[in-house]
Amino acid sequence: MNRTDKIFGIAALFDTPDAIINAAEKVTAAGYKKIDVNTPYPVHGMNKAMKLKPSKLGFITLFFGLSGAAFAMLFMFWAMSLEYPMIIGGKPFFSLPAFIPITFEVTVLLATLSTVIGMLTFFFNYPNNNHPLNGTAYIKAVAVDKFGICIEASDNKFDKDVIEQLLHHLGANEIETIYYPKDEVYPIFQPKYLMFLAATAIATSLVTYFVLNKLMFMDPFNWMMVQDKLIPQEKSEVFEDGFGMRKPVEGTVARGFIPYPFMGEPTPADVLSNPFLPTRENIELGKKKYLIYCSPCHGNYAEGDSRLRGQFPNPPTLHSVRSREMSDGMLYHIITNGQNIMPSYASQVTREERWAIVNYIRVLQRAKFARESDLQEIKKESAANVE
Amino acid sequence: MSNSAIEFKAKQIPDTLSKLGLIILAIGVVLGILAFYTDHSRALFNYLIAFMFLLSVGVGSIFLISLEYITGAVWSVPFRRIVEFLASVTILLFILVIPLLLNMHDLFHWTHTEAVAGDEILKGKSPYLNTSFFIIRVLAGLVIWAFFYFAFTRNSKKQDLSQDQHLTTKNIRLSAVFIPIFAITITVSAVDWLMSLEPHWFSTIFGIYFFSGTVLAALAAATLIVVLLKEKGFLHPKIIDDHLYSFGALMFAFINFWGYIAFSQYMLIWYANLPEENFWFLHRWEGGWIVVSILLIIIHFVVPYSALLSQPAKIDPKRLKFASIWIMFAHLFDLYWLIMPNLESEHGYSFSSIDLVFPVSVVGILILVFNYNAKKYNLLPLGDPKLERGLNFRL
Structure with missing residues (x-):
């Protein structure tokens, strides 16, 4: 016999819903607390007959429903308004109406899932495979067409004879004493079974791997x-x-x-003239670009004395008579086209910057060969600055 | 079903009730007439609110009757008479509609022929929105409702004496016919009386929106009467708080339904943001109307939702009494929000004491209608085959 001698409780079967309600009322009135009623379908009025308190399940639903609402709202606020704000349909980053359907869905999702899972875990103690009522004649009968009540032995007032008498008195058809089952070791926890599971898993994985990756490989x-x-x-x-x-x-x-249009031509310069006036900004731009691109060879003051002197064919000074007599266009052409060993700077220096460099070279040349009138002008200016 | 099982003679409804109803109605009518003299158009729009509220209660009650028959509900059988009493408001609508039909020109912009002539949209809608077809639709709706009201209640009252179960079968068949007709007539009423106040606007969900409010108003009125009668001991002693559960649950369900529909209507228009649709909501967001609009969400959804959320609240008569009064007020407020912004006045909301006048008459009319029927007919449908099961209903 697959049971112990320890009594779990006494169960009785009744034929009608009215009888079971009556029985539940009387048993509860007799002061029994640890009772349970099993019926094939929900019987209206049972809660009151058993003096059941309202279920606490609703609080789980409420808590998780509110968590779902808060989570959805905060997540969308963070994602859509803070972390990755994007304009969608011209709506504000935090647009409540668009968030409400998702909040609603997440609320319902969490509330229902938590209700089902909470019911199974907290209230039904799943998996609960060895509940004493499992497999008894009593539970088989109430699963079909009988109405049953079970008084558990853990009740303070439990007394087998008194209870059997009470249930007889209430008109019970069959009374069954329910015993605790023996502790079972379920096959799922036996090492053999676990090994079998592991072997199956490994074999299946290997077969799957070879079939899919070697035998019939397809780009996924x-x-x-x-x-x-x-x-x-x-x-x-x-x-x-x-x-x-x-x-x-x-x-x-x-x-x-x-x-x-004059790339590669020796002297096209007659046609070219400087389109930029030598303003302060233009000359400063020219100075900047000259120091970056020209000074490494020609020197900071265009004297042909850079630090590269001696390592190359010496770069010429720009203060020679030939240089000074060159037109602006010719200088521009040399920068753009290159000359002798000097490469074209057209790809590094823009058109405007090249003309600015030409202007700056003119400044350097004039500073080197300043006229008397220039000196007087400078003196006047510096005197004005002192005052 | 043995008919000797249910021997119930209701306590006589006291005469003070009819006096109370008459006094309230008299005050309401006097104030209403005064209101019409002070501000004709404002009073007219408020009259429309009161009319639509009574229509909601009356037609919604017929719907609840048919719902009981078609679903085979048991718990509601002991209360069906109360719903039938409320449904008789539908007959009063024949009289109450007259002032509205006489003043259509002040109510509806599309009745102005010169305005329609210069307006392509209204010209396009004129095959539907024209005075004669409008009156035909309104009267047809009233006649259909009245027909079904008489059919349902005649069978129900005949059954009191004859105990004939076939009358229940007949009513079940009638319900199956009535429910689709109800869906069409209530949609047409919502479009005609409420949506056509702003004839340029359209919303395909509008009929369902009004339907949700209609059922809420009817349910709340029935719940209030049931709770009051139960408190004063007029109901059968077998009726306990368990019976009230479904009133609470249905009101809760329809509060959610209203919120769902109202939000669906709003969100689709908000999202598309098309000028031909969104102006209706923008108008209700201007000036003081923004306060009314936000209050509508709180009054019609947040408060009753919270009040009815827990299971005990759906059984407790005190909380149900509060919830039902609140929901009736909420439906009035909803109608106010739908109708009043169409009153051509300066932009923005302005309150007037006229707004408070017409609900008074509504209360008076509901009291008198109930009182008249309760004196004339049984409070319990004694011949109904489901009555005993209904009385023994337990949660």
Whole structure:
């Protein structure tokens, strides 16, 4: 026999819902506290007959419902308004109406899940596989068409004979004494079974791995990797020349650039004239760019005396007669086109900056060969500054 | 079902009730007439609010009757008479609608032919929104409701004497016919009386919005009467607090339903933000109306939701009494929010004491209607085959 001798309780079966309500009322009135009623369907009025207190389950629902609402609202506030604010449909970052459906859904989700899980864990003590009533004739009967009441032995007033008499008196059809079952070791906890589970898991994984990765490999998600498209700097069969990338149409001008038509010509400079007035800003820009790009060879004051002197063919001074007599256009042409060993600076220095450098070179030349009138002008200025 | 099982003679409804009702109604009518003399259009709009409230209670009650039959509900059988009494308000609407039909020109912008002629949108809507078709629709609705009211109650009252179960079957069939008709008529009423006040506006969910309020008003009125009668001991002694549970639960459900529908209507319009739709809400967000709009959310959703949330609150007569009075007020407030912004006045909300006048008459009319019916008919449907099960209902 698969049971101990310890009594769990006494169970009785009744035929009608009225009888079970009557029985529950009488048993409760007799002062028994540890009772339970099992019926095939919910019987209206049972709560009152058993003097049950309202279930505490509602508080779990309320707590998790409110948590869900708070979580959803705070998360959306953080995500949409603080962490990654994005304008969607011209609405404010924190737009309550748009958040309400999601808040509602999360509230309902958490409330229902917590109700079900809370009911199973806190109120039903799941899995509870060895409840003494499991497998008894009593529980089989109440699962079909009988109404049963069970008084547990843990009740203070428990007395087998008195209770059997009371239940007889109430008109019970069958009275069954329920015993605690023996402690069972469930097969799930036996080492053999666990080993079997582990072996099955490993075997299944290995088979799956080999079948999917070796025998019949398929790209799991290749619709982004494999596309009909041109990849920069790769061969392509779309065009006859085999290039994926196309060359711009002849005569295309890049944005922000003005084409320079005199590249490679020796003396085009007669046509060019400086479009920028030597204002203070322009000369300062020229100075800045000159010190960056020109001074490493020509020297800070254009004397051809930079630190590179002696390591290269010496860069010329810009204070020579030839340099001073060159037109602005010629200087510009040399910077743009290059000369002898000097490369073109057109790609590093913009058009405006090149003209500014020309202006600055003129400043340096004039400072080196200042006229008497210039000196007087400077004296006047410095006197004015002293006052 | 043995008919000897239920022997119940209700206590006589005291005469003071009819006096009370008459006094309240007299005060209401006098004040109402005064209101019409002081500010005709404002009084007219307030009259429309009162009319729509009575329509809600009356037609909503017919819906509750049919709901009981079609679902086979048992708990509500002992209260069906009270709902039937309230449903008779529908007959009064034939008289109450006359002032509205006579003053349609002041109520509805689309009745102004010169305005419609210069307005492409109204011209497009004129096959539906024109005076003669409007009157036909209104009268057809009233006749349909009155027909179903008489059909339901005639069968129900015949059953008191004949105990004939076939009358219940007949009413179940009637309910199956009535419910789709109710859905159409209540939508048409909502569109005609409420939405067409602002004829440029449209919202397809509007009928359901008004329906949710209608059922709430009818439920709340029935609950209030049941709780009051139970307190004073007019009901069958077998009726206990358990019976009230479904009143509370249904009111709670419809509060949620109203909130859901009201929010759905708002959110879709808010999201799309199209000028032809959103002006209706923008108007209710201007000036003082913003206070009324926010109060509507609190009065119609937050307070009754919190009041009815817990299970004990759905059984406790005291809390139900508070909730039912509150919900009736909330429905009035909802109608106020729907109707009053269409009153052509300066922008923004302005309160007037006229707004308080017409609800007084509503209370008087409801008392008198109940009193008249309660004196004439049984308070329990004695012949109903489900009555005994209804009386023995336990949670």
